[in-house]
Amino acid sequence: MxxxxxxxxxxxxxxxxxxxxxxxxxxxxxxxxxxxxxxxxxxxxxxxxxxxxxxxxxxxxDINEIPELMEKDSENMESLQLKFTAVETMIEIGNEGGALRYLSEILEESPSSHPATVHFLKGKCYAGKKDWRKAEREFGEAIRLSYQDAYSQKTNLEAISYEHLAECRSAQNDWEQALKFAERGLEVFQEGASGYDQVQYSLMMNRVVYLDRLGRVDEAQKSLDELWSFIPHIQNQGVLLRMYALRADLFRRMKLYHDAVRYAREGIRIAAASKNYDGMFRLWNILGIAYMELSDWEDAETCFEFIMNLKDRISNKKEMIQVYCSLGHLYLLQQKWVRAQEILEQAVKWGEELEDDAELSLALFMMGRLLKEKKQYSEAVSYLKRSVYLAEKNKLAERVCAGYYEIAQCHEQSGNRDELRDTTEKLYQSQKQLRLNPGLTSKW
The missing domain is CATH 1.10.260.40 (lambda repressor-like DNA-binding domains)
Incomplete structure (x- = not known):
């Protein structure tokens, strides 16, 4: 030999x-x-x-059978890779049911082949269906069996499974556990997995987001600076544009508006060149909010109206709710009541249709604020109470505090002293909870 x-x-x-x-x-x-x-x-x-x-x-x-076995194994691996690619494509286009059926067929043909990969793909199917419990169970099995799966060694499957576990946790607003999974994914990441090295940067990006959500802004900024040094190696446009969006938004929240505008514009140029509409959409929204906070309402309105031309091109409709809420807020500041109400009613409608509690809570909150400004206090309280309920359910503590504050103002203006006293107590308790648990912030 x-x-x-x-x-x-x-x-x-x-x-x-x-x-x-x-x-x-x-x-x-x-x-x-x-x-x-x-x-x-x-x-x-x-x-x-x-x-x-x-x-x-x-x-x-038998050593004499090895060449034939190796050739057959290579052919089987290529065939399975094709089938796995077909499953991932089904998931990407939203056909999770078809993907699960196809995986069952693969298991019938080769019950012991690449078990970790099969569990991983099942996890992606359930995550697409928002069945977080089943998704997390499958990703956990993929991690447990990864050492038995030769295919997983070539694809950084263990690290990718941790990335998806983190995303399952983040979808449930469990930022602490999401951060732990992201950091574990970085620990098990293996250099040199051909075509799968980009997961490292995705995990690093998620770590920045989770730190930010936990209110650990200084750590988030340092982690983003670390990730920024890898820009020449980052091929994933989605990760790159999220980096620009988060950097611009961090500067905006620090009231460093010049830097926020600069990074938002740089990101927009990259997104436009690559026709990445999701990234373009997110960056234009941050730019519009920055101008709004600068009281440059004309430029802010230009940003938001431009975004409206992109609404049919984005894949994440939840972000459309955020933009409508931003535009509704701008019209509220300008006292354009009719236009503000039309926009915010649409945001509430989409939030209900998408069954997204966090975004619906935001839309209800903005509608409540608008009705309060119009002195329609009873209707305002109705919207704000719904917003607070969803915010409490999803651990959005800052929005809970803001909601109770707006409700208290409504009761004060309408002279309802008993309700004002009760709401003030709830506001105090929510602020106390937020102070004791600064990780319950909801900034991103």
């Missing part, structure tokens, strides 16, 4: 061992040590041929 053959045979032996769920210790005995098995698997030259033959016999493999 020459060095090339030894290397290929070693890889094949390692793959067979992992597929069978065997450890090095399970194969070692008085005739062959774990160190020798490890050397064989790594293709170390000058290993005694008799030791290789002995190891193959323990695995019930």
């Amino acid at each position: 020459n060095v090339l053959e030894m290397n290929e045979i070693g890889k094949f032996i390692r793959k067979i061992r992992k597929e069978r769920g065997l450890r090095l210790e399970d194969l070692s005995d008085e005739h062959i040590s774990t160190a020798t098995i490890s050397n064989i698997e790594r293709g170390v030259p000058h290993v005694n041929k008799e030791k290789v033959l002995y190891l193959l016999s323990k695995l019930n493999i």
Whole structure:
């Protein structure tokens, strides 16, 4: 056996061992040590041929059959990769049911092939259906079985599974656990997984977002600075544009408006060049909010009206609710009551249709504020109470405080002293809770 053959045979032996769920210790005995098995698997030259033959016999493999088995395995791997790609494509276009059925067919044909990958894809299906419990269970299984799955070694499947677990937690506003999963994903990330090295930057980006959501803004800024140094290597436009959006928004919240506008505009140019409408949409919204906070209402309105031309091109309709709320807020500041109400009614309608509690809570809050300004206090309180209920349900503590404050103002203006006293107590308790748990902020 020459060095090339030894290397290929070693890889094949390692793959067979992992597929069978065997450890090095399970194969070692008085005739062959774990160190020798490890050397064989790594293709170390000058290993005694008799030791290789002995190891193959323990695995019930005839050395003369290896070339045929390796060729067949390669063909099977290519065929499975194609099928897995088909499943991922189904998930991307929203056909999670079809993807699950296809995965069942794959399992019937090859029940023991690439178990981690199958569980991972099932997790993506359930995440697409927003069945977080099942999704998290499948991603957990993918991580547990990743050491048995040769395909997972090539795709950084363990790190990607942690990334998806983090996203499941973030969808449920559990930012602490989301951050832990993202950091664990970075720990297990393996350099050199061809075509899958970009997950590192996605995990780093998510870590920035989760730190920001937890109110750990200084840490978020430092993590973003660290990620910024990798810009020449980042190929994922989505990650790159999220970086620009978050940097612009962080500067906006720090009232460094010149920097916020600069980064928003730079991001917009990148998004426009690549025709990334989602990124373009998000950055124009941040730019519009920055101008609004500068009381530059004309430029703010220009931004929001431009965004309206993109609404049919974005994939995340939830972000449309945020823009409508921003525009409604601008019209409220300008006392354009009719236009503000039309826009905010649409935001509420979309929030209800999408069944997104966080965005619906925002739309209801803005509608309540508008009705309060119009002195329609009873209707305002109705909207604000719904907003607070959804905010409490989703642990959006800042919005809970803001909602109770607006409700208290309504009761004060309408002379309802008993309700004012009760709401003031609730406002105090919510502020106390927020002070004790600064991680309950909702900035992004």
